[in-house]
Amino acid sequence: LDYLALLLRRGQLREGVVEIANRLAPLLCESAKIDRLGGLMFAAGEERAASHLVVRAALRDGANVELVERAASMAFTVGDDEGVAAVVSAARAADSVTPNMIAQLAASYDRTGEIRRRQDLVEELLGHNDLAVPVARLVVSFLLEEDQPAIARTVVEGALKKAPDQSMLHYELGRACLSLDDTASAGVAFRRALELDLPQH
Numbered sequence: 001l002d003y004l005a006l007l008l009r010r011g012q013l014r015e016g017v018v019e020i021a022n023r024l025a026p027l028l029c030e031s032a033k034i035d036r037l038g039g040l041m042f043a044a045g046e047e048r049a050a051s052h053l054v055v056r057a058a059l060r061d062g063a064n065v066e067l068v069e070r071a072a073s074m075a076f077t078v079g080d081d082e083g084v085a086a087v088v089s090a091a092r093a094a095d096s097v098t099p100n101m102i103a104q105l106a107a108s109y110d111r112t113g114e115i116r117r118r119q120d121l122v123e124e125l126l127g128h129n130d131l132a133v134p135v136a137r138l139v140v141s142f143l144l145e146e147d148q149p150a151i152a153r154t155v156v157e158g159a160l161k162k163a164p165d166q167s168m169l170h171y172e173l174g175r176a177c178l179s180l181d182d183t184a185s186a187g188v189a190f191r192r193a194l195e196l197d198l199p200q201h
Contacts, residue, residue: 001036008043016045025053025165031061055083055097062090072104084108100197103135106142118142126151133163140172149179167196 001023005016028034038053051074058064058071068091072074075083088105090096106121123143125131131139136159143152153176160169174189 001040004040005110006137018046018049021046022049026091031057031064033069035067042191047074048080051075051078051080051083055080055087057146058087059090062087062092063096064093065096068096068098069098069104072101076104076108079164079176081108087183099125099135101137107138110142119146122146125130125153129158131155131159133159133166133169135176137172140176144172144175144179147179151182153175165196167193170196 004021005018007013017025018041021037022045025034025037026047030036032055034176035057036051039058040050041049041053053069053073054071058068061067068087071087072084074101075081075087083157084105085108088097088101091101102121102125104178106118106125107116109115109121119142122139125135125139136155140152140156140159153173156169156173156176160166163169168191170193177183177186177189
């Protein structure tokens with residue numbers, strides 16, 4: 001592994017590194033080594049193979065929060081929704097599931113059209129008081145889609161107390177207020193979002 005890493009740092013024999021890594025992968029049993037090989041594959045540009053390895057590492061070490069969150073994110077990025085579900089399940093079995101993991105799985109269910117399962121996860125996330133900003137925003141977007149603007153407004157207002165300079169949170173607050181026919185508050189929220197350089201997309 002050290003030698004492969006050295007070759008990649010030097011920009012040498014990338015195809016050879018990938019070939020050796022593919023042969024080495026089935027021989028590794030320790031989660032940390034599998035994870036490291038996944039990182040090398042990612043550095044070599046093999047994102048899908050890297051994700052598969054990191055997911056495999058996470059399945060062996062469901063209590064490793066950082067590893068599971070990274071595995072879930074990588075699996076989602078490459079379209080491996082089964083991998084996302086598998087690593088989150090491993091974290092649940094290890095009693096180490098986090099809101100970030102739950103949100104990633106909810107996004108995965110949304111992509112696959114499993115709306116009832118997504119709704120169950122949103123309800124689970126609502127039981128957490130300290131959601132990270134990206135998680136809160138995802139929850140709010142799902143709540144608005146499910147026509148629950150009052151709950152969405154409560155969530156986004158809580159998130160804004162921690163991150164008042166997040167333009168997209170003000171934008172989501174504006175959407176929630178519009179759905180509640182509170183046009184005055186919606187206008188204030190949208191203006192604040194624009195002041196904070198709302199991305200043009």
